[in-house]
Amino acid sequence: MQLGDTEEAVFYVNRGQARLTVDGQTYTLGKGDVLYVGLGRRVVVEVDGPLADVSEFRAIECHTEYPVQLVRHRDIEGTELAADLGRKRPMTRRTVYKLVDQNVQACRLLFGDTYLAQPGGVGSYPPHFHGPDGPFGLGDRAKEEIYHFRCESEIPGDTPFVLQNCARPEDPVSTYVHIFDEQAINVTPGYHDTIAPPPVHFMFTWCLGAYTEGHRDWSEIYNRPGYEDEW
Secondary structure, three states: EEOOOOOOEEEEEOOOEEEEEEEEEEEEOOOEEEEEOOOOOOEEEOOOOOOOEEEEEOOOOOOOOOOEEEEEEHHOOOOEEEEEEEEOOHOEEEEEEEEOOOOOOOOOOOEEEEOOOOOOOOEEEOOOOOOOOOOOOOOHHOOOEEEEEEEEEEOOOOEEEEEEEEOOOOOOOEEEEEEEEEEEEEEOOOOOEEEEEEEEEEEEEEEEEOOOOOOOOOOOOOOOOOOOOOO
């Protein structure tokens, strides 16, 4: 695949092993590893076996060229880029791995994965928002975000799902939708906490794209009123 002259991308291995070749150099990635690829480069992706798959996330309108950068998940574990959250509310306990943060040079992208500590957990808590529009919008400090979920149920033969909050900040009540295994959702317009039924384990990847190039501060958010101290 060929990136556009103003496109950057991150490639993440969901499971199995993959080989990515960029400009003649091959990188071997295992589960959870990430490769950042900058502007205008050609990428060839090969996977080992039918149970391997790779996600790709792109940002457009990028204007600074950065080198290819490989991030091993194991190198982030146990560092300051692995944030243990949810101490105040045990059901929200999770580890957020910031795989593409200030450790990686990029124009707009931030990327990572989140693992819940137990089934029936609540992710991305407290409800927060970092979209551009509306009375609480962040304007040029906003970030678009996509979640991609993996879900498993402890009930044999079950079809697992999570409930994703889609309420906008101005809405008086929350609205949740069902998201099933391997589905993705753009959570930019609203609050985005995620609730799992009691027997469901889930993890998800998240990718942020900064509206302003170079402004990659993922902590700039608007918390739902009354939840400011829930972090």
